[in-house]
Amino acid sequence: MEALNTIKCPKCGADIDVSDVLFHQIDEKNKLDYSQKLLEKENEFKVLQKQEKQKIEKELREQLQDENTELVKSLKSQLDEKSNQVKEFNKTKAELERITREKDELKEKIEAESELKLTQKLNEEKEKIQKDAEEKNQLKISEKEKIIDQLMVQLKEAQRKAEQGSVQLQGEVQELAIEEWLRTNFPLDTIEEIKKGARGADCIQIINTHVKQNCGSIYYESKRTKDFQQTWIEKFKLDMREKGALIGVLVTDVMPKEMDRMGQKNGIWICTFEEFKSLCFVLRESIVLLSSAVATQENKGDKMIMLYDYLTGNEFKMQVEAIVEGFIQMQNDLESEKRSIEGIWKKREKQIQKVLLNTNHMYNSIRGIAGTAIGPIKALELPEPNKDI
Incomplete structure (x- = not known):
């Protein structure tokens, strides 16, 4: 019986129990069928569960919607x-506002009418009183008006005299300031x-040195008015010729319309009081140089003409300016001096270089005309070459 239930393996020759093989096959099949049925039941349960859930949700939604x-x-x-x-x-509020507005309008209308009537009545009374007063005091009013007119004429005359005195006083103050500046410096x-x-201007400066007296003269006139008069220049030139002055300087608060700064006009120097403080030094020095050149170049008319042309020419004017x-x-x-001291030093260094450069140009221009007659200025000459080299 056991031999019937046993077979040999064709490959290895081992005995195989057929009953065990069949049992295992049937067991595997049963397990597979069971698993499949279990899965189907689970799927059916899930579907039923989902449907039930949707049904409950629908009922809840309908209930909430209601x-x-x-x-x-x-x-x-x-x-x-x-x-x-x-x-x-x-x-109700609009009606109340309408009633209030109508009430205010009515009140304002009544007040305006009352005020108008009162004003009319007051004006009538005022006109009546004024008419009575005018009839009674017409003569007195005429006398007072005449007195007022006389006082106005006197007042205008006094103002005119005061303005003239003020302008004259201002001019005298500047004249004194010019004279004081010249005497001090x-x-x-x-x-x-x-x-x-x-007749003449305000003051004349006769230039003296340690070497020579009366090297020349500069004529100064001070003007402090609101407008510059062109006639000043011609009159000033006539006064210069009478006094024999070499140079004329007009110090004014108001420059000519065509000039916005110091300069020459028709042979006359025109400047402000602040510019005068620097210009007087340069003009004085030019007259000293001119006098020195004249003293050493007597009987040399050509060079004198050249010097005069140079001193009255545009080049000299630009250098002086x-x-x-x-x-x-x-x-x-x-x-x-509130500015930075280091910045001031730099500025002054440039300015001094500018002054020295222009002074050197003027000195060499005059020396080129006058030659060795002009004494050398050591600071403006080239240093002597080293003899050891």
């Missing part, structure tokens, strides 16, 4: 009721004041 609908209807009803109340309130020179009432600009800038910088 409840929300009732709530919305209730809220809408309350809102409509509140809206009607607000409309009624606004209507040039103690060797003679500063002659032109007396009040005498450049030197004066340098002095003015230095003076302005000295008055503004």
